[in-house]
Amino acid sequence: MNWISNVVPPKIRSFLRRETPENLWVKCPESGQLVFHKDLEANLFVVPGSGYHMAIGAKARLANLFDNGRYDELPTPEVPSDPLKFRDIKRYSDRLKEYRTKTGASDAITLAAGKLEGLSVTVAVQDFAFQGGTLGMAAGEAIIAGMTAALERRTPFIIFTASGGARMQEGMFALMQMPRTTVAVRRLRAAGLPYIVVLTNPTTGGVTASYAMLGDIHIAEPGAVIGFAGARVIEQTIRERLPEGFQRAEYLKSHGMVDMVAPRAELRPLLARLCKLLTHAPQTDLPEPAAA
Incomplete structure (x- = not known):
């Protein structure tokens, strides 16, 4: 008062x-x-x-990525929302309702298609705000649907990962998304389509153990935590002190786990150059040669 x-x-x-x-x-x-x-x-x-x-929301990231902020949001498949009828201090179905209301999304993955500096691309964004970006049936089906759309459209596929791992409330159904998404990545590779992964903070658990580390090129945002188990768990297991910066993007780049670390403001032109390079499209942003 x-x-x-x-x-x-x-x-x-x-x-x-x-x-x-x-x-x-x-x-x-x-x-x-x-x-x-x-x-x-x-x-x-x-x-x-x-x-x-x-953290940046899926809508804001997509608007910044595509030409003039324009894109078409692609539908994601419907799946059983609570296959195990899971409950801890509250029902899993109630948790999903809360996150859907909070984020305005049906699950952790948003799919979109549009132009990136004139080149058609298909993009998936994993939103950590939706239950820690965990990988469940809905997210797995969405990723597979996005890769299938890229195959049909003959476009590069770009994914922005952010996850705490597999969704424990779905048990084995969540774990099965790891091999399923891996098969979808192999289909992209067999078709000769670029698959680019942008690792954001954090990317951990079963996501790191599957599609997040299977890209043709891996780009990490500065300071992003990337790994399977947490640093504290590793220290308790091996009973040794981990190096400074362990599991951070810069440390992983210096040890060959990611290809490059790029600030968010530089991602759009960088992704455009990589997609054009991998699809043999004209590099319109390159300077003209000097006249003889």
Whole structure:
């Protein structure tokens, strides 16, 4: 309680007190810097001072990737929502309803097709905001549907991964998505279509053990945690201290696990160049040769 609530009459109080949105300022987890939300959004959710890459929603990522922000969202297959009738402190079906309301998506994977610097591409985005981006039946079917769409359209397939692993509430049904998505990747490879993986923070568990590490090219965002088991679990198992930066994107690049680390602002032109190179399309952004 303060003097406004104690002394000032209610009608005057409403003029003195202004409601402030909860997300007006965002604190950088790395440096503690406070950033105005609109500035952070304009900078693709990368903290200007520290360069920390914060989570970005699927819609915002797709709008930034495609030409003029225009794309067609592709449908994802319907699957049984709760095959095991799982329940812990609450029913799994209720959890799904909460995440669908919160994110506006049916599950963790969003599929889209459009133009990237004039070249047709098919894209999948894994959203960590939907139950930690976990891989379940719906996500597995969506990835397979996206790869099938790329096969039909004869386009490169790009996936942005972000996941805590397989979805425990679906048990073996979730684990089976690992070999199923692996088979779909092999179909892309057999057709000679590029498969590019962009690893974002975090990409762990069964996702890392399957389609996330099967790309023709692996690009990681700066500072992304990439691995199978958590660092603490590994330390407790081997009873040794892990190296500084272990499982971070930069460490993995220096040890040959990823091909390159690219800031979010550079991903769009980089992906366009790679797709054109792998499909033998004209590199329109290359400089013209000097006249003799």
